[in-house]
Amino acid sequence: MIYGEILKKGSNFLKKNKIKNPYLDVELILSKVLKKKREEIILNINKDLKSADISKFKHYLFRRNQNEPIAYILGFKYFWKHKFLTNKSVLIPRPDTELVVEETLKYLANNKSKKILDVGTGSGCIIISLIKERPKCSATAIDISIKAINVAKTNAKLHQLENKINFINIDIDKYKSSNYDLIISNPPYINSIELNRLDDDIKFHEPKLALSGGFDGLRELKKVIFKSKKLLKINGKLILEIGHKQKNQCVKILNENKFYINKISKDLSGKDRCIVSSKLQ
Numbered sequence: 001m002i003y004g005e006i007l008k009k010g011s012n013f014l015k016k017n018k019i020k021n022p023y024l025d026v027e028l029i030l031s032k033v034l035k036k037k038r039e040e041i042i043l044n045i046n047k048d049l050k051s052a053d054i055s056k057f058k059h060y061l062f063r064r065n066q067n068e069p070i071a072y073i074l075g076f077k078y079f080w081k082h083k084f085l086t087n088k089s090v091l092i093p094r095p096d097t098e099l100v101v102e103e104t105l106k107y108l109a110n111n112k113s114k115k116i117l118d119v120g121t122g123s124g125c126i127i128i129s130l131i132k133e134r135p136k137c138s139a140t141a142i143d144i145s146i147k148a149i150n151v152a153k154t155n156a157k158l159h160q161l162e163n164k165i166n167f168i169n170i171d172i173d174k175y176k177s178s179n180y181d182l183i184i185s186n187p188p189y190i191n192s193i194e195l196n197r198l199d200d201d202i203k204f205h206e207p208k209l210a211l212s213g214g215f216d217g218l219r220e221l222k223k224v225i226f227k228s229k230k231l232l233k234i235n236g237k238l239i240l241e242i243g244h245k246q247k248n249q250c251v252k253i254l255n256e257n258k259f260y261i262n263k264i265s266k267d268l269s270g271k272d273r274c275i276v277s278s279k280l281q
Ligand SMILES: C[S@@+](CC[C@H](N)C(=O)[O-])C[C@H]1O[C@@H](n2cnc3c(N)ncnc32)[C@H](O)[C@@H]1O
Pocket: 090, 091, 092, 093, 094, 097, 119, 120, 121, 122, 123, 124, 125, 126, 142, 143, 144, 145, 148, 170, 171, 172, 173, 186, 187, 188, 189, 209, 210, 211, 220, 223
């Protein structure tokens, strides 16, 4: 079978089963199997495949057909300026989360050494992207999931930051070290009703621990806010990713906990997604 034929058969198979992005996904799968760039595949569309490669292709295609996200099948996802290893133990880094990196960088001058904490680091995509940009800062990243911490450590090593970021497997509730200049967090914030309505790709494959924010979606956000009050220096910044309908509730909780709201930014689809606040006292 030639490249062109397997791409056509594969994408028709996915399309028939209503899998999103069938054309792109089969190209990505074939590029993984052949260890070649997509462009190279398209330029050699009449080339023959080995039978071992056809079997590998089928294996990945069936996984995609079960709604497994393409980032888990490929084993990586690009975020900000870098490539991050991803597996089912971590949330797949989202483009919307790049907003947290973008906003945080505004509060980190190039030549200053600030102390940063990342709560719920997952793949480590936020903190690794930040430290790549601001190498003088010192960083700690925590996660309740040991499997996520292991993925984040692997990613830090991949980006030569294993000695720059301190990874700790702990619940934010139990974390005690303080005096941070800046705390960032993209906590799980989906409420129980929305959780059931998520696409199958997410609902059945991404870790619940990374998605579920309890019945109202605010359980972990509240924990991060309460704890940040203790862990931040006065005037330290708390930068949070939030669900697009959580702005008013989060502003209220932040104000009740003596945080001043500096800025609320919208994501790529114009939804409120990131709150920057300062600890007042
Ligand atoms: C939405 S994911 C974010 C992952 C990554 N920071 C990102 O933006 O892609 C939330 C992460 O928080 C972790 N987490 C959930 N509850 C936590 C808690 N109480 N303390 C620390 N980490 C927690 C989850 O294991 C998960 O890795």
